Amino acid sequence: MLIAVILLLAAGTYATRLAGVMLRDRLTLPEALRRLLPMAAVTLLVALAATAALTEAGRVAGLARPAGVLVGLLLAWRRAPFLVVVVAAAATTAVLRLLGVP
Amino acid sequence: MRAIKRTVDPALVRDAFAIAAAVGVIGLSFGAIAIASGLPAWAAIAMSVLVFAGGAQFMAVGVLSAGNPVAAVLAGLLLNARHLPFGMAVADAVGSGRAAQFIGSHLLVDEAVAFAMAESEPARRRAAYWLTGSMLFVLWQIGTVLGVLLGSAAGDPATLGLDAAFPAGLLALTLPSLRDRQTRHAALAGGAIAVVTTPFLPAGLPILLALLGLVLAVRPTRLKQPC
Numbered sequence: 001m002l003i004a005v006i007l008l009l010a011a012g013t014y015a016t017r018l019a020g021v022m023l024r025d026r027l028t029l030p031e032a033l034r035r036l037l038p039m040a041a042v043t044l045l046v047a048l049a050a051t052a053a054l055t056e057a058g059r060v061a062g063l064a065r066p067a068g069v070l071v072g073l074l075l076a077w078r079r080a081p082f083l084v085v086v087v088a089a090a091a092t093t094a095v096l097r098l099l100g101v102p
Numbered sequence: 103m104r105a106i107k108r109t110v111d112p113a114l115v116r117d118a119f120a121i122a123a124a125v126g127v128i129g130l131s132f133g134a135i136a137i138a139s140g141l142p143a144w145a146a147i148a149m150s151v152l153v154f155a156g157g158a159q160f161m162a163v164g165v166l167s168a169g170n171p172v173a174a175v176l177a178g179l180l181l182n183a184r185h186l187p188f189g190m191a192v193a194d195a196v197g198s199g200r201a202a203q204f205i206g207s208h209l210l211v212d213e214a215v216a217f218a219m220a221e222s223e224p225a226r227r228r229a230a231y232w233l234t235g236s237m238l239f240v241l242w243q244i245g246t247v248l249g250v251l252l253g254s255a256a257g258d259p260a261t262l263g264l265d266a267a268f269p270a271g272l273l274a275l276t277l278p279s280l281r282d283r284q285t286r287h288a289a290l291a292g293g294a295i296a297v298v299t300t301p302f303l304p305a306g307l308p309i310l311l312a313l314l315g316l317v318l319a320v321r322p323t324r325l326k327q328p329c
Contacts, residue, residue, distance in 0.1 A: 002145055005171045009162055010152035012179045018207040020189015021196050036320065038219065039288050040313055041191035042279045044184050045216050045272050046289035047296035047312030053269035055300045065266045072270025076277050082117040086124065089270030093263030 062102030068093030126241030133249020134256035139167035150246040181306035195231035209235025216275040287319035
């Protein structure tokens with residue numbers, strides 16, 4: 001049973017990934033739709049980031065994580081290097097948790 | 103491959119490694135949690151190698167330990183449905199050869215997409231995708247094996263604030279694309295839709311609903327002339 005779950009999940013996930021990559025070549029998309037693809041990807045990435053920053057298991061996350069992400073976002077906006085953004089976000093969240101902030 | 107080597111700059115390697123290291127530590131907690139919820143070691147490792155999708159793996163372990171194998175597969179696949187539009191958006195970065203498509207598709211994770219989307223020049227997009235994808239793959243496996251071995255001694259990545267690293271990294275990588283007005287409006291509307299619907303819908307669906315942001319923000323007539 002366990003092995004079936006793993007194999008089905010793996011095959012389904014791989015098929016989804018491969019389908020996206022292969023479809024791009026197979027489909028002749030109208031130019032308007034082609035321009036929409038990168039916008040769709042960015043929209044999905046921002047939605048992922050927003051839900052990961054603000055929610056936890058379907059509920060509102062505590063304060064420490066959103067605060068850390070906000071610090072990272074501000075640094076990125078001020079064109080700080082990527083490494084600084086990521087480390088500052090994690091450090092802010094870690095320090096807040098150390099201080100007892102949920 | 104030689105073309106990729108030439109276009110890899112040290113800054114990209116450093117940035118991709120930063121995210122891959124954070125992902126590796128989360129892989130460590132995946133291994134530990136899988137063992138703690140009763141999964142055998144081989145299953146945790148097989149999942150990381152064959153599925154290679156963090157969110158779906160954590161979810162599958164949770165739903166499996168609740169005793170519902172069918173739901174584990176369905177919930178994981180729903181969570182991974184976003185990889186279809188992602189694949190279409192980064193197909194050029196994956197490559198056009200059969201081998202590149204078959205191997206590269208397995209490396210399609212959010213972070214590789216984000217790094218590829220942050221580059222505009224084709225060779226750099228390719229390098230960013232492959233470098234990020236393969237670094238994440240390697241560190242995710244190392245993390246999982248270490249987590250399986252360490253068990254409860256692995257600790258909680260939340261203490262290190264690593265749960266803030268993923269969203270902060272994604273936002274930093276998408277920020278340049280958000281300078282385009284239509285993209286910004288679509289992403290903000292989509293992000294709001296996803297956050298607001300998250301408490302009411304199964305995981306994965308809110309992310310897909312974010313695509314409605316495109317419908318709200320983009321007028322078909324304006325699509326022809328970028329503004």
